[in-house]
Amino acid sequence: MERLFVYIFGKKKREAGTQRAKTRVFSWVRSNFASALTGNRLVWYIEKHQNNDGKQRGAPSRFAAEEELTMGMTMTQKILAKHANLPSVQAGDLIEARLDLVLGNDITSPVAIKEFERAGFSKVFDKDKICIVLDHFTPNKDIKAAKQCAEARAFAQQQEITHFFDVGNMGIEHALLPERGLVAPGEVVIGADSHTCTYGALGAFSTGVGSTDMAAGMAAGVAWFKVPSAIRFELVGKPAPWVSGKDVILHIIGKIGVDGALYQSMEFTGEGVSHLTMDDRFTIANMAIEAGAKNGIFPVDEKTLEYAKGRVERPFDVFEPDEDAHYEQVIIIDLEQIRPTVSLPHLPSNTKTVGEVAGLKIDQAVIGSCTNGRIGDLRLAAKLMKGKKVAKGVRCIVIPATQQIYLQAMREGLIEIFIEAGAAVSTPTCGPCIGGHMGVLYEGERAVATTNRNFVGRMGHIESEIYLASPAVAAASP
Numbered sequence: 001m002e003r004l005f006v007y008i009f010g011k012k013k014r015e016a017g018t019q020r021a022k023t024r025v026f027s028w029v030r031s032n033f034a035s036a037l038t039g040n041r042l043v044w045y046i047e048k049h050q051n052n053d054g055k056q057r058g059a060p061s062r063f064a065a066e067e068e069l070t071m072g073m074t075m076t077q078k079i080l081a082k083h084a085n086l087p088s089v090q091a092g093d094l095i096e097a098r099l100d101l102v103l104g105n106d107i108t109s110p111v112a113i114k115e116f117e118r119a120g121f122s123k124v125f126d127k128d129k130i131c132i133v134l135d136h137f138t139p140n141k142d143i144k145a146a147k148q149c150a151e152a153r154a155f156a157q158q159q160e161i162t163h164f165f166d167v168g169n170m171g172i173e174h175a176l177l178p179e180r181g182l183v184a185p186g187e188v189v190i191g192a193d194s195h196t197c198t199y200g201a202l203g204a205f206s207t208g209v210g211s212t213d214m215a216a217g218m219a220a221g222v223a224w225f226k227v228p229s230a231i232r233f234e235l236v237g238k239p240a241p242w243v244s245g246k247d248v249i250l251h252i253i254g255k256i257g258v259d260g261a262l263y264q265s266m267e268f269t270g271e272g273v274s275h276l277t278m279d280d281r282f283t284i285a286n287m288a289i290e291a292g293a294k295n296g297i298f299p300v301d302e303k304t305l306e307y308a309k310g311r312v313e314r315p316f317d318v319f320e321p322d323e324d325a326h327y328e329q330v331i332i333i334d335l336e337q338i339r340p341t342v343s344l345p346h347l348p349s350n351t352k353t354v355g356e357v358a359g360l361k362i363d364q365a366v367i368g369s370c371t372n373g374r375i376g377d378l379r380l381a382a383k384l385m386k387g388k389k390v391a392k393g394v395r396c397i398v399i400p401a402t403q404q405i406y407l408q409a410m411r412e413g414l415i416e417i418f419i420e421a422g423a424a425v426s427t428p429t430c431g432p433c434i435g436g437h438m439g440v441l442y443e444g445e446r447a448v449a450t451t452n453r454n455f456v457g458r459m460g461h462i463e464s465e466i467y468l469a470s471p472a473v474a475a476a477s478p
Contacts, residue, residue: 071090071324071325071326072321072322072323072324072325072326073088073089073321073322073325074230074232074265074267074321074322074325074326074327075203075265075267075297075299075319075320075321075325076205076227076228076230076265076267076294076295076297077089077090077091077227077230077265077325078319078320078321078322079186079187079188079204079205079319080095080097080188080205080225080227082186082317082319083097083098083099083100083188083205084096084097084098085098089227090227091227091228091229091230091326092226092227092229093226093227094224094225094226094227095224095225095227096222096223096224096225097188097222097223097224097225098188098221098222099129099188099189099190099217099221099222099223100129100183100184100187100188100189101129101130101131101177101182101183101187101189101190101191102129102130102131102189102190102191102214102217102218102221103131103132103133103173103177103189103190103191103192103193103196103214104130104131104132104133104152104191104192104193104211104214105132105133105134105135105136105173105192105193106133106134106135106136106137106138106145106148106149106152107136107137107148108192108193108211108214109132109148109151109152109155109192109211109214110148110151110152111192111211111212112192112211112212112214112215112218113151113152113155113215115211115212115215116215116218116219119215119216119219121215121218121219123159124159124161124218124219125218125219125220125221126221127159127160127161127162128162128163129221130159130161130162130163130218131161131163131164131165131173131177131182132152132155132156132161132163132164132165133165133170133171133172133173133176133177134149134152134153134165134166134167134170135165135170135171135172135173135176135428135429135430136429136430136431136434136436137149137429137430137431137436137437138166138167138170138429139167139427139429141431141436141437145436149166152164153166163180163182167427168403169403170402170403170428171401171402171403171404171405171428172368172369172370172373172399172401172402172428172429172430173191173193173370174193174195174196174198174199174282174286174370175282175370175373175374175401175402175405176401176402177199178198178199178201178202178282178307178311179311179402179404179405180311181308181310181311181312181313183199183202183204183206184202184204184308184312184314184316185202185203185204185300185304185308185316185317185318185319186203186204186300186316186317186318186319187199187204187205187206187316188204188205188206189204189205189206189207190206190207190208190209190213190214190217190223191206191207191208191209191214192208192209192210192211192213192214193208194208194289195208195286195287195289195370195371195452196208196209197285197286197288197289197293197294197295197296198282198285198286198370199285200285200288200295200296200297200298201278201281201282201284201285201286201296201298201304202298202300202304202307202308203297203298203299203300203304203318203319204297205295205297206295207225207294207295208289209223226263228263228264228265228293228294228295229264229265229326229327229328230264230265230266230267230325230326230327230328231256231261231264231265231266231267231327231328231329231330231331232267232269232327232329232330232331233252233266233267233268233269233270233331233333234269234270234272234330234331234332234333235248235268235269235270235271235272235273235276235333235335236270236271236272236332236333236334236335236336237272237275237334237335237336237337238272238275238335238336239275239276239335239336239338240336240338240339242340242380242472243335243338243339243340243470244279244280244283244377244380244470244471244472245276245277245279245280245281245282245283245284246283246341246371246372246450246468246469246470246471247338247339247340247341247470248276248280248284248333248335248338249283249284249286249287249288249290250287250341250342250343250348250351250468250469250470251333251338251341251351252284252291252331252333253287253290253291253343253348253349253351254341254343254349254350254351255331256291256331256349257291257349258290258291258292258347258348258349259291259292260291260292260349261288261291261292261293262292262293263292263293263294264292264293264294264328265293265294265295265296265297266288266291266293266295266296266297267296267297267321267327268281268284268296268297268298268299269299269321270333272333272335273298273299273301274301274303275335277303277376278303278304278307279374279375279376279377280376281298282374283371283372284296284298285297285298286370286371286452287348287371287452290348290349290452290453299320300318300319339353339354339355340353340354340469340470340472340473341353341354341469341470342354342357342448342467342468342469342473343454343467343468343469344357344454344467345454345456345465345466345467346454346455346456346465346466347454347455348452348453348454348468354469354473357467360446360467361446362394362446362447362448362467362477362478363393363394363395363441363445363446363447364394364395364396364397364439364441364445364446364447364448364449364478365390365394365395365396365397365447365448365449365474365475365477365478366397366399366432366433366439366447366448366449366450366451366459366474367381367396367397367398367399367423367449367450367471367474367475368397368398368399368400368401368426368432368433368450368451369399369401369430369433369449369450369451369452370401370430370433370452371450371451371452372450372451372470372471373399373400373401373402373405373428373450374401374405375405375408375409377450377471378398378400378405378409378414378471379412379414380470380471380472380475381398381414381418381471381472381474381475382409382412382413382414382417382418382475383475384472384475384476385417385418385421385423385475386417386421388421389421389422390421390422390423390478391478394477394478395424395439395478396418396421396422396423396424396478397423397424397426397432397438397439398418398423398424398425398426399425399426399427399428399429399431399432399438400425400426400428401428402428403428405428406427406428423478426438432447432449432451432459433449433451433452433453433458433459434458434459435457435458435459435460439459440459440460441459441460441461441464441465441466442460442461442464443461443463443464444461444463444464445460445461445464445465446464446465446466446467447459447464447465447466447467448466448467448469448473448474448477448478449466449467449468449469449474450468450469450470450471450474451466451468452468453466453468454466454467454468
């Protein structure tokens with residue numbers, strides 16, 4: 001402690017320039033924090049509660065101060081603290097954090113580009129840390145979509161953006177970026193798309209932002225955040241056969257509601273995590289936003305590291321929550337008790353088990369999207385569709401999430417299974433999920449989809465209906 005006093009003593013003396021300021025700080029620290037945590041965190045705390053002249057600035061009681069100083073951090077908070085160059089952060093703190101990647105797509109990038117140029121910026125902060133993926137209305141569905149893509153292409157060319165993905169080499173962004181190793185554990189990623197939270201499956205902090213924030217991120221390489229509090233989801237047991245990550249997250253959202261984790265971090269822990277595949281984890285993290293969360297995040301384990309191997313070629317940090325980290329709630333989820341689950345119109349939280357809605361007539365089944373278009377999802381669907389035919393009067397659309405997934409599905413014979421069953425197989429696109437193209441619904445039509453939202457009019461006509469489900473349920477339905 002005396003060594004710490006000397007550090008603060010000298011630092012504050014230089015800042016304040018007076019013996020009086022030096023004495024005030026020394027006395028304040030000695031009287032208030034003699035039993036508190038020592039080291040950098042205490043130095044940071046003192047600086048936080050001191051004015052430039054060394055005077056105490058609204059410091060709380062000794063008990064509150066020691067609680068703030070000694071309180072552990074969640075996984076998300078540790079990542080944000082590291083990227084803000086702070087020894088510690090708390091829920092509610094406003095921070096400015098360094099960004100490892102800034103993402104946009106063909107819908108959000110043109111808006112961000114306009115704001116970027118309107119603000120007078122001429123160069124991005126790092127051409128290797130910007131990613132633009134043309135995936136929503138591509139291949140272009142109309143002239144307006146073509147204009148948006150042309151603007152994004154021109155900007156990417158002008159700025160020499162390294163990670164620009166166009167038709168032919170692109171994929172649905174939240175499947176493509178992990179596949180290409182563009183996100184690693186411990187990183188901070190913002191994306192002008194709400195499902196950017198997907199990358200929490202890799203142990204990264206990732207969250208969706210608006211196009212203006214994307215513009216600022218492209219220019220400065222930093223973004224401000226309000227540090228979120230957290231809910232810990234303790235996963236126990238092992239999922240039953242045919243139960244996947246989609247069933248798990250629909251079950252959770254049905255339990256806590258669409259605002260049950262509002263601006264909080266959903267941190268998934270427990271021995272049950274080991275029974276989830278990486279595809280399961282991507283799906284669960286992807287739909288954290290449907291519970292209102294700021295982000296979803298998983299611990300980095302052997303499966304995570306194996307996935308990153310051969311994809312991520314740069315060093316990265318692995319973070320774990322402190323044992324005494326504070327959580328607003330701890331919710332136990334018994335994976336063994338979860339049954340195939342469906343979300344009925346018009347909220348993801350309106351869930352029932354599949355047995356409760358069996359026999360409901362549908363017009364369309366969609367298997368794909370950033371939520372469930374990965375190779376594990378296609379394997380599951382193909383297993384159920386092999387040797388069968390899509391029912392008369394039902395349209396089935398299968399959308400591999402990336403070109404690499406498409407190729408892998410071809411090599412494994414999955415595409416042949418889908419086509420022989422009577423399904424249409426599409427190039428990677430977000431199309432039907434946002435009611436853009438490749439599966440828009442008409443009035444009165446009903447779809448079962450592996451997408452992530454079933455709001456009114458989400459897939460087309462306001463009088464249509466969407467039932468969210470896993471690949472297994474969607475494949476068994478048509």
